[in-house]
Amino acid sequence: MxxxxxxxxxxxxxxxxxxxxxxxxxxxxxxxxxxxxxxxxxxxxxxxxxxxxxxxxxxxxxxxxxxxxxxxxxxxxxxxxxxxxxxxxxxxxxxxxxxxxxxxxxxxxxxxxxxxxxxxxxxxxxxxxxxxxxxxxxxxxxxxxxxxxxxxxxxxxxxxxxxxxxxxxxxxxxxxxxxxxxxxxxxxxxxxxxxxxxxxxxxxxxxxxxxxxxxxxxxxxxxKKDIPMIERLIHFSSEFRVKESVRPLNIKNSSSSSNRTEDIRAVITEILLAEKAAGEKTGDICARDIHLAMNLKNSYPSVCGAMSSLKLFSYEIIHAPPSGKSSTVTYRYDLT
Known part of the structure; x- marks a missing residue:
């Protein structure tokens, strides 16, 4: 790569x-x-x-x-x-x-x-x-x-x-x-x-x-012309980011999707607040990062829902594949 x-x-x-x-x-x-x-x-x-x-x-x-x-x-x-x-x-x-x-x-x-x-x-x-x-x-x-x-x-x-x-x-x-x-x-x-x-x-x-x-x-x-290349880059960057930046956090099992979304949102918030405390002005979150770091299974809809419903920071979507909600959906949050 x-x-x-x-x-x-x-x-x-x-x-x-x-x-x-x-x-x-x-x-x-x-x-x-x-x-x-x-x-x-x-x-x-x-x-x-x-x-x-x-x-x-x-x-x-x-x-x-x-x-x-x-x-x-x-x-x-x-x-x-x-x-x-x-x-x-x-x-x-x-x-x-x-x-x-x-x-x-x-x-x-x-x-x-x-x-x-x-x-x-x-x-x-x-x-x-x-x-x-x-x-x-x-x-x-x-x-x-x-x-x-x-x-x-x-x-x-x-x-x-x-x-x-x-x-x-x-x-x-x-x-x-x-x-x-x-x-x-x-x-x-x-x-x-x-x-x-x-x-x-x-x-x-x-x-x-x-x-x-x-x-x-x-x-x-x-x-934004070479979509397959962008998908590969998102996956590749996520592999490094998961190992180096996102702590492997576990969430409690819950039968309620709303509670699961809330748990995911709390983890995303914790990550972004840590980045802000370190002096970063923006923070990137890829759905795959959260899915892997929290040991989730088949929970991309919940992850993407949590990413889009975060109230603390405004965001822009820097990558949304044509397929819709998937592992490579990436948001950039404004931490200022």
């Missing part, structure tokens, strides 16, 4: 020579090749240009302070972050393990240093606005993906697909740990894809493949 999705993304990238997805490749390869020469002003300027164009082609100028500045705004980041010796190992093929405390600290310091550089630059551009402006997680993660390949880009598509798999959409350690678990569980497919697509001048990093996978999943779901 994972390799199939990854190759769908990869094949789109190589469909023609100047695909916008290649902007990441150009940026990542440039920094990897020239990081030892960043003491040369012309190289720094060239690096700024690569980073700026990559961010532009990935939609990061829209409604952004970057739109008001030229490409040299990234010079501070290169001078004060990329040149730091402790981050040079990323260019030599070092792979972070998000579950390793030392790697966690290094990544969190990199994120903090990146934000610290861009924060005052944003205030210079938007000086007439509030002093409480923050550099977005989307911008921070896209910069670090383009330069180091160490985190996926936490944009809307990525967050939606991550949540579908039970992975936090927040740019934080909880999400990183869940992504590491997902990668480790499917390492054979990810590693095989990386090996098969590796060339002399480019090898995808693990977190780049994570980014590719989740982005493509979200695109497939948003286009």
């Amino acid at each position: 994972i390799k199939e999705v990854l190759f769908a993304y990869h094949n789109e990238t190589i469909k023609f020579d100047n695909h916008r997805f290649k902007s990441w490749e150009h940026c990542y390869k440039f920094f990897k090749e020239i990081h030892h020469d960043l003491d040369k002003p012309k190289v720094v300027e060239h690096a700024c240009l690569h980073l700026a164009f990559y961010l532009a082609s990935w939609g990061m100028l829209r409604n952004s302070f970057l739109l008001q500045r030229d490409y040299l705004i990234h010079k501070e980041f290169i001078e004060h972050v990329v040149k730091k010796e402790k981050y040079r190992s990323f260019f030599d093929g070092t792979v972070l393990n998000y579950n390793n405390q030392q790697d966690q600290e290094l990544l969190n310091q990199l994120i903090s240093d990146t934000r610290a550089v861009y924060q005052p630059l944003m205030h210079e551009t938007k000086e007439e606005e509030s002093t409480h402006l923050e550099i977005t997680d989307t911008l921070t993660s896209k910069i670090l993906l383009g330069v180091y390949g160490v985190v996926p880009a936490y944009d809307r598509f990525f967050r939606e697909a991550a949540r579908l798999h039970g992975v936090s959409g927040q740019f934080n350690q909880r999400s990183f740990n869940q992504l590491q678990t997902f990668y480790d569980q499917h390492q054979e497919e990810f590693s095989s894809f990386i090996e098969e697509t590796s060339t002399d001048d480019l090898t995808y990093t693990p977190m780049k493949t994570i980014d590719m996978y989740f982005w493509k999943v979200a695109e497939i779901l948003s286009v």
Whole structure:
């Protein structure tokens, strides 16, 4: 499943020579090749240009302070972050393990240093606005993906697909740990894809493949053309989500369907409240998750009834197969 999705993304990238997805490749390869020469002003300027164009082609100028500045705004980041010796190992093929405390600290310091550089630059551009402006997680993660390949880009598509798999959409350690678990569980497919697509001048990093996978999943779901593929993705994501996110809860046997629906609704509410407490803004529930986690049998009508009658949170139906109420019916609840 994972390799199939990854190759769908990869094949789109190589469909023609100047695909916008290649902007990441150009940026990542440039920094990897020239990081030892960043003491040369012309190289720094060239690096700024690569980073700026990559961010532009990935939609990061829209409604952004970057739109008001030229490409040299990234010079501070290169001078004060990329040149730091402790981050040079990323260019030599070092792979972070998000579950390793030392790697966690290094990544969190990199994120903090990146934000610290861009924060005052944003205030210079938007000086007439509030002093409480923050550099977005989307911008921070896209910069670090383009330069180091160490985190996926936490944009809307990525967050939606991550949540579908039970992975936090927040740019934080909880999400990183869940992504590491997902990668480790499917390492054979990810590693095989990386090996098969590796060339002399480019090898995808693990977190780049994570980014590719989740982005493509979200695109497939948003286009809604390939219904069989969507059904397979819902089933696949549910398998991971059931194992990693939904606790196996049992409900008491009841001859009354209304009581059973109420029990199911209580479990869904408990799950969503836990997600809200963890900082999530939305929560995805698939009928199959609840059915399996609660050890139900032939109870999909009750599960779907509970999902649709939840009063605490509003929702949208993100997948409803033509067959009607089935195992892959998926709701997204607004937890704000």
